[in-house]
Amino acid sequence: MDRAAAAPPVSIDTINPKVLKCQYAVRGAIVSHAQRLQQELQTSQGSLPFDEILYCNIGNPQSLGQQPITFFREVLALCDHPALLGKSNIDALFSKDAIGRAQKILDLIPGRATGAYSHSQGIKGLRDAIAAGIAIRDGFPANADDIFLTDGASPGVHMMMQLLIRSENDGILCPIPQYPLYSASIALHGGSLVPYYLDEATGWGLEISDVKKQLEDAQSKGITVRALVVINPGNPTGQVLAEENQKKIVEFCKNEGLVLLADEVYQENVYVDNKKFNSFKKIARSMGYGEEDLYLVSFQSISKGYHGECGKRGGYMEVTGFSAEVREQFYKVASVNLCSNISGQIIASLVMNPPKVGDESYKSFIAEKNGILSSLARRAKALEDAFNSLEGVTCNKAEGAMYLFPRLHLPQKAIDAAKAVIAAPDTLYARRLLDATGIVVVPGSGFGQVPGTWHVRCTILPQEDKIPAIISRLKAFHEAFMDEFRD
Amino acid sequence: MAPKPLDYESLNENVKKVAYAVRGELYLRASELQKEGKKIIFTNVGNPHALGQKPLTFPRQVIALCQAPFLLDDPNVGLLFPADAIDRAKHYLSLTSGGLGAYSDSRGLPGIRKEIAEFIGRRDGYPSDPELIYLTDGASKGVMQILNTIIRNENDGILVPVPQYPLYSATISLYGGSLVPYYLEEEANWGLDINHIRQSVAAARMKGICVRALVIINPGNPTGQCLSEANLRELLKFCFRENIVLLADEVYQQNIYQDERPFISARKILLDMGPPISTEVQLVSFHTVSKGYWGECGQRGGYFEMTNLPAKTVDEIYKVASVSLSPNVPGQIFLGLMVNPPKPGDISYLRFAAESNAILESLKRRAHIMTDGFNSCRNVVCNFTEGAMYSFPQIRLPPKAIEAAKRAGKAPDVFYCLKLVEATGISTVPGSGFGQKEGVFHLRTTILPAEEEMPAIMDSFKKFNDEFMEQYEDYRGYSRM
Numbered sequence: 001m002d003r004a005a006a007a008p009p010v011s012i013d014t015i016n017p018k019v020l021k022c023q024y025a026v027r028g029a030i031v032s033h034a035q036r037l038q039q040e041l042q043t044s045q046g047s048l049p050f051d052e053i054l055y056c057n058i059g060n061p062q063s064l065g066q067q068p069i070t071f072f073r074e075v076l077a078l079c080d081h082p083a084l085l086g087k088s089n090i091d092a093l094f095s096k097d098a099i100g101r102a103q104k105i106l107d108l109i110p111g112r113a114t115g116a117y118s119h120s121q122g123i124k125g126l127r128d129a130i131a132a133g134i135a136i137r138d139g140f141p142a143n144a145d146d147i148f149l150t151d152g153a154s155p156g157v158h159m160m161m162q163l164l165i166r167s168e169n170d171g172i173l174c175p176i177p178q179y180p181l182y183s184a185s186i187a188l189h190g191g192s193l194v195p196y197y198l199d200e201a202t203g204w205g206l207e208i209s210d211v212k213k214q215l216e217d218a219q220s221k222g223i224t225v226r227a228l229v230v231i232n233p234g235n236p237t238g239q240v241l242a243e244e245n246q247k248k249i250v251e252f253c254k255n256e257g258l259v260l261l262a263d264e265v266y267q268e269n270v271y272v273d274n275k276k277f278n279s280f281k282k283i284a285r286s287m288g289y290g291e292e293d294l295y296l297v298s299f300q301s302i303s304k305g306y307h308g309e310c311g312k313r314g315g316y317m318e319v320t321g322f323s324a325e326v327r328e329q330f331y332k333v334a335s336v337n338l339c340s341n342i343s344g345q346i347i348a349s350l351v352m353n354p355p356k357v358g359d360e361s362y363k364s365f366i367a368e369k370n371g372i373l374s375s376l377a378r379r380a381k382a383l384e385d386a387f388n389s390l391e392g393v394t395c396n397k398a399e400g401a402m403y404l405f406p407r408l409h410l411p412q413k414a415i416d417a418a419k420a421v422i423a424a425p426d427t428l429y430a431r432r433l434l435d436a437t438g439i440v441v442v443p444g445s446g447f448g449q450v451p452g453t454w455h456v457r458c459t460i461l462p463q464e465d466k467i468p469a470i471i472s473r474l475k476a477f478h479e480a481f482m483d484e485f486r487d
Numbered sequence: 488m489a490p491k492p493l494d495y496e497s498l499n500e501n502v503k504k505v506a507y508a509v510r511g512e513l514y515l516r517a518s519e520l521q522k523e524g525k526k527i528i529f530t531n532v533g534n535p536h537a538l539g540q541k542p543l544t545f546p547r548q549v550i551a552l553c554q555a556p557f558l559l560d561d562p563n564v565g566l567l568f569p570a571d572a573i574d575r576a577k578h579y580l581s582l583t584s585g586g587l588g589a590y591s592d593s594r595g596l597p598g599i600r601k602e603i604a605e606f607i608g609r610r611d612g613y614p615s616d617p618e619l620i621y622l623t624d625g626a627s628k629g630v631m632q633i634l635n636t637i638i639r640n641e642n643d644g645i646l647v648p649v650p651q652y653p654l655y656s657a658t659i660s661l662y663g664g665s666l667v668p669y670y671l672e673e674e675a676n677w678g679l680d681i682n683h684i685r686q687s688v689a690a691a692r693m694k695g696i697c698v699r700a701l702v703i704i705n706p707g708n709p710t711g712q713c714l715s716e717a718n719l720r721e722l723l724k725f726c727f728r729e730n731i732v733l734l735a736d737e738v739y740q741q742n743i744y745q746d747e748r749p750f751i752s753a754r755k756i757l758l759d760m761g762p763p764i765s766t767e768v769q770l771v772s773f774h775t776v777s778k779g780y781w782g783e784c785g786q787r788g789g790y791f792e793m794t795n796l797p798a799k800t801v802d803e804i805y806k807v808a809s810v811s812l813s814p815n816v817p818g819q820i821f822l823g824l825m826v827n828p829p830k831p832g833d834i835s836y837l838r839f840a841a842e843s844n845a846i847l848e849s850l851k852r853r854a855h856i857m858t859d860g861f862n863s864c865r866n867v868v869c870n871f872t873e874g875a876m877y878s879f880p881q882i883r884l885p886p887k888a889i890e891a892a893k894r895a896g897k898a899p900d901v902f903y904c905l906k907l908v909e910a911t912g913i914s915t916v917p918g919s920g921f922g923q924k925e926g927v928f929h930l931r932t933t934i935l936p937a938e939e940e941m942p943a944i945m946d947s948f949k950k951f952n953d954e955f956m957e958q959y960e961d962y963r964g965y966s967r968m
Contacts, residue, residue, distance in 0.1 A: 081551035
């Protein structure tokens with residue numbers, strides 16, 4: 001064998017083509033460039049027109065100064081180092097109910113061993129607590145056996161794609177714009193993304209007739225559509241679905257035999273009084289639909305909400321409506337990775353079962369929670385107004401989640417300039433914004449958008465005291481940009 | 488009416504093909520029995536803390552402080568935590584971008600990757616590049632990611648030892664590749680003969696399989712054998728000639744119970760051999776916090792180190808890692824602590840050293856107790872556990888037992904192991920879960936039950952085995968039914 005001629009086993013020409021197809025803009029080229037600039041700031045101060053990089057590309061609250069919930073961290077510290085529980089002076093450092101909760105959680109763990117692999121679906125007692133929390137939230141019962149605790153919600157999404165996608169003829173309906181985990185995961189598992197467009201003019205509304213049209217269109221091309229992804233509250237779009245809408249979606253999935261994949265990771269992030277989060281499970285059950293009527297997979301995460309524990313990697317999926325045979329397959333796939341990290345499992349149980357009225361930590365807990373959520377609401381409004389004040393920019397309200405997705409009505413000169421450097425116009429804009437201000441956003445093309453429209457996704461997460469400076473820098477940059485490219 | 492999307496028939500076939508016996512039939516049966524009130528000794532998975540091994544104190548002190556940084560501001564913190572744990576917590580927090588609750592770099596925190604690179608440099612005597620070290624939620628995720636990068640279709644073959652840890656077979660099934668087995672030699676203490684590998688490759692190529700990678704597990708799982716330097720040199724030469732990437736699962740590198748073959752990393756030998764091997768052979772090495780004397784399985788902390796992979800490939804691997812955002816930060820800190828434990832002179836050193844040594848020495852003693860206990864049974868032959876955490880005895884089953892198994896619709900070793908757990912509560916994994924030669928049966932157990940319980944466990948096993956043999960052996964010429 002002529003070794004010199006053979007390509008090395010793991011080269012760009014010989015790796016899995018699905019890996020090549022997969023894209024994920026949230027940590028893509030713009031972010032890599034930002035990291036380089038950050039290095040530059042560290043080594044040669046004063047070399048750039050700004051003195052810090054502001055990462056508004058990723059929903060990573062604690063990296064931008066959001067504080068973790070004290071009670072949760074107290075409980076975790078005690079669970080991680082249970083030897084503390086035996087010390088007489090422990091009251092000096094930990095609140096009584098955190099101690100009590102840690103004891104309760106440790107009692108649920110065989111041998112109180114937080115360093116042991118747990119059951120592959122997650123510790124049973126913690127799943128019981130989560131099921132109880134779901135029942136309180138929805139007013140309908142939940143079953144611990146339906147819950148799979150995962151390292152973040154993302155691995156759960158991957159698992160569903162793995163189960164559902166047999167070939168590129170299997171399609172998954174995804175909202176456009178969407179969080180690119182879905183497009184990436186579908187590409188990685190060799191399936192087809194079937195887009196349905198959210199309507200920017202009506203606050204990113206979802207019209208079931210549009211979805212149906214997309215379904216039929218895909219089917220006519222020989223695609224077997226298997227599931228419908230709904231992100232509620234939306235990412236990047238932030239809309240909170242109205243109950244009527246949700247009912248139509250449930251009805252649609254039931255009639256078409258689609259699995260409803262309900263990404264509900266932002267369920268605690270709702271900033272408007274006229275909308276409320278309803279889980280799809282609650283909606284389905286309230287319509288009288290039970291397990292036999294609808295396949296439903298609901299995703300929740302510890303990374304968002306008011307807790308923002310991204311780095312812990314915790315989340316779960318609640319899977320209802322499928323046969324025992326299929327459940328075995330779920331379990332089997334979960335078991336290959338043994339289990340998700342215990343710390344994340346514990347937080348998931350705390351998120352679904354936080355301090356209640358009367359608990360010692362309740363007052364401080366609720367103050368922290370409300371403080372964070374009301375601040376997020378204020379920041380959402382401030383940035384929405386700022387974007388709307390820019391020439392040629394329209395921005396829908398962020399009813400929920402953590403993002404703004406302003407539309408850039410770019411002048412033709414800008415579009416031509418982008419073409420000249422073989423970039424999408426929103427990528428050009430995002431790059432220029434970064435180079436001028438240090439603000440990192442993600443171009444809308446990373447999420448999908450109606451062809452010919454341009455957006456950027458910007459998080460609402462920088463600390464409140466930084467927002468005025470961000471807004472003024474943004475305004476200054478945009479004016480200069482429009483001055484350069486105005487028709 | 489068409490099958491609904493999640494009916495069994497319409498699931499991804501690759502998923503259906505996956506088998507992972509470690510938490511399969513035996514484990515499920517044992518769990519059932521446990522629910523019914525039977526005392527079960529779970530020796531099905533390398534899960535030390537579940538069997539009473541205590542976590543090391545120092546890392547838990549550090550992580551607790553990292554979880555609750557407000558403790559560091561409290562004047563009373565010194566009453567509950569030693570000064571070096573406090574310092575270390577501050578150090579790791581400073582490496583994060585917002586504490587434990589923030590997504591890190593998708594490859595893991597740069598500061599921790601640097602500490603791992605330095606550890607590898609000290610261990611092997613060659614510098615390691617932190618940019619080529621990626622942290623993962625457990626080593627398993629890393630293995631799955633690398634195999635997913637390599638496997639394009641069912642014609643891509645991955646060489647896997649038999650017996651093997653079934654993560655490999657499961658993952659290859661899941662990603663639609665082909666498993667190309669190479670048999671380890673039980674009579675030669677599970678030794679590796681390069682000729683077997685050559686034969687397997689030739690046979691695979693005849694079937695049109697493109698052999699892409701070679702997995703070695705060193706120390707072995709379930710077999711425990713430690714590879715010699717000569718072994719590693721042969722393997723590297725082989726990979727060079729055959730243009731195969733070497734995947735070195737080295738998660739048990741701290742679990743060595745004999746002196747003849749200490750752990751040597753594949754990377755060290757690769758670099759020792761100089762060009763062209765040192766510059767051409769592609770290698771990915773895996774490690775974890777789940778094993779060794781740490782046993783922190785529940786943290787899900789692991790890493791892989793890439794050697795000689797082209798930059799574009801590394802970019803693609805990074806891209807896929809970024810879709811999952813980041814590995815969990817506490818697990819990353821455990822990795823840092825593992826490669827950078829307390830040193831002589833540190834306040835916590837003596838205690839740390841005592842705890843670690845006690846665990847390792849006990850594991851060594853238990854390896855012997857178990858091997859000897861199995862070998863004292865006349866129908867059982869057991870190679871010594873040179874490393875890792877398992878014992879993999881060969882159980883010679885009489886024809887009547889094999890028939891009984893057939894009637895019960897079970898593989899003979901599954902039948903044996905089910906009877907074992909039902910009689911004694913000892914929950915093992917049948918050898919078929921790992922692969923074995925046709926007609927040769929094994930079971931895998933761990934050496935992890937508490938040392939003081941070991942003699943009783945081995946007695947219990949022996950009693951069961953003797954009774955089983957009495958029931959199914961037919962040397963008297965009549966059935967005892």
